[in-house]
Amino acid sequence: MVRRAAPLTRPRFRRPVPPAALTTISGRFTSRLHDERVAAWLGIALGACFLVAFLTGLVSHFMQHPAGWMAWPSRPVNLYRVTQGLHVMTGLAAVPLLLAKLWTVYPKLLQWPPARSVLHAAERLLVFVLVGGSLFQLVTGVLNIDYWYAFGFFFTTAHYWTAYIVIGALLIHIANEWAKTRRTVMTRPQDGLKRRAFLLTVFGASGVVVATTVGEAFSPLARLAVLAPRRPGIGSQDLPVNKSAAASGVTALARDPAWRLTVTGHVRRELTLTLAQLQAMPMRTARLPIACVEGWSAEATWEGVRLRDLLRMAGVDDDAGVRVESLERYGLYRTSQVQPPHWHDPLTLLALRVNGEPLDLDHGYPCRLIAPSRPGVMQTKWVGRLVVT
Numbered sequence: 001m002v003r004r005a006a007p008l009t010r011p012r013f014r015r016p017v018p019p020a021a022l023t024t025i026s027g028r029f030t031s032r033l034h035d036e037r038v039a040a041w042l043g044i045a046l047g048a049c050f051l052v053a054f055l056t057g058l059v060s061h062f063m064q065h066p067a068g069w070m071a072w073p074s075r076p077v078n079l080y081r082v083t084q085g086l087h088v089m090t091g092l093a094a095v096p097l098l099l100a101k102l103w104t105v106y107p108k109l110l111q112w113p114p115a116r117s118v119l120h121a122a123e124r125l126l127v128f129v130l131v132g133g134s135l136f137q138l139v140t141g142v143l144n145i146d147y148w149y150a151f152g153f154f155f156t157t158a159h160y161w162t163a164y165i166v167i168g169a170l171l172i173h174i175a176n177e178w179a180k181t182r183r184t185v186m187t188r189p190q191d192g193l194k195r196r197a198f199l200l201t202v203f204g205a206s207g208v209v210v211a212t213t214v215g216e217a218f219s220p221l222a223r224l225a226v227l228a229p230r231r232p233g234i235g236s237q238d239l240p241v242n243k244s245a246a247a248s249g250v251t252a253l254a255r256d257p258a259w260r261l262t263v264t265g266h267v268r269r270e271l272t273l274t275l276a277q278l279q280a281m282p283m284r285t286a287r288l289p290i291a292c293v294e295g296w297s298a299e300a301t302w303e304g305v306r307l308r309d310l311l312r313m314a315g316v317d318d319d320a321g322v323r324v325e326s327l328e329r330y331g332l333y334r335t336s337q338v339q340p341p342h343w344h345d346p347l348t349l350l351a352l353r354v355n356g357e358p359l360d361l362d363h364g365y366p367c368r369l370i371a372p373s374r375p376g377v378m379q380t381k382w383v384g385r386l387v388v389t
């Protein structure tokens with residue numbers, strides 16, 4: 001009885017392969033979803049994610065390492081928060097898209113013979129560079145935002161340079177595929193293949209990844225952010241901590257009553273201030289986010305002394321730059337540079353308090369830098385010295 005039913009369904013799989021289907025190297029790739037149309041739509045979505053991730057990645061890189069002629073504005077306050085949130089979200093959304101795209105086109109990747117001509121060989125080499133580079137970016141990016149430094153190289157340098165290789169290969173790939181993709185998506189398929197269901201599943205998977213992470217930056221969705229390693233509102237003083245005082249080895253120095261803030265370098269008057277003297281200066285309040293390169297961000301209410309008040313007191317030229325130095329002895333993020341547009345901004349503070357309390361040790365006690373539109377790594381904690389350059 002059961003066996004008799006089988007022939008009824010079988011002919012559906014015997015239909016002639018439509019011209020749009022990819023050529024396969026053997027009979028093993030039987031799903032008809034290995035298909036140009038599916039590949040085209042996934043490619044469009046991936047291309048959009050990669051272009052946004054590339055541009056926002058450049059913003060992040062050049063905010064941290066500005067070329068000599070670059071002066072980033074200090075407004076809008078949330079500029080970095082938004083660009084870096086987009087960077088991480090488009091990168092994460094690309095993970096299911098890339099996996100689905102690779103599944104869709106793998107018969108083509110394993111094509112035999114490997115090359116029919118020199119041009120064909122070059123085209124295929126380009127695709128392998130694109131695939132390899134994309135996997136590298138997504139894998140290292142995800143490991144980095146999850147604080148799993150499983151790789152032996154320095155993440156930011158590798159991620160930055162690989163981005164140019166990937167985007168270069170992607171632009172050539174887009175140029176090669178443009179006409180075909182356009183034709184494919186502009187025509188209506190006649191074969192009744194369930195592409196839409198497959199694509200909706202893949203886009204849905206991307207949506208789920210984003211929905212369960214985006215709350216790390218967008219606090220109304222914080223409770224949904226089960227995939228995020230940091231969440232707004234969670235941490236000491238309702239604020240996440242990236243690197244604790246203990247991990248930075250600054251606990252004793254930060255608690256030392258002999259702590260002084262010094263302002264030195266190209267100044268007319270060197271300043272050496274005790275914590276009490278700093279506290280006696282005019283206090284300002286600013287509502288500003290910490291926006292980490294890893295994508296999480298959280299807003300807090302900061303109180304402290306305007307950096308520009310301190311620098312004016314020391315007699316600093318308007319076009320001078322300032323290096324903010326931490327008490328931390330080692331560590332890549334123990335100093336940061338503040339350019340004129342940032343220290344002129346009235347919202348840029350040396351903060352002494354956060355969310356109504358004196359700073360916790362983990363948030364930079366006795367004082368930390370907090371400025372608008374600036375990567376988190378440049379919001380230096382446990383400040384001991386300002387050096388005017």
Ligand SMILES: Nc1nc2c(c(=O)[nH]1)N[C@H]1C(S)=C(S)[C@@H](COP(=O)(O)O)O[C@H]1N2
Pocket residue numbers: 239240241242243248290291292293326327328331333334335362363364376377378379380381382
């Ligand atoms: N001295 C010092 N300041 C630092 C860091 C550090 O490692 N050392 N980490 C930075 C990073 S990566 C971020 S995201 C913010 C986090 O600040 P929070 O821990 O108060 O949230 O602090 C920044 N300030």
Ligand SMILES: [Mo]
Pocket residue numbers: 242291292293294376377
């Ligand atoms: Mo960070």
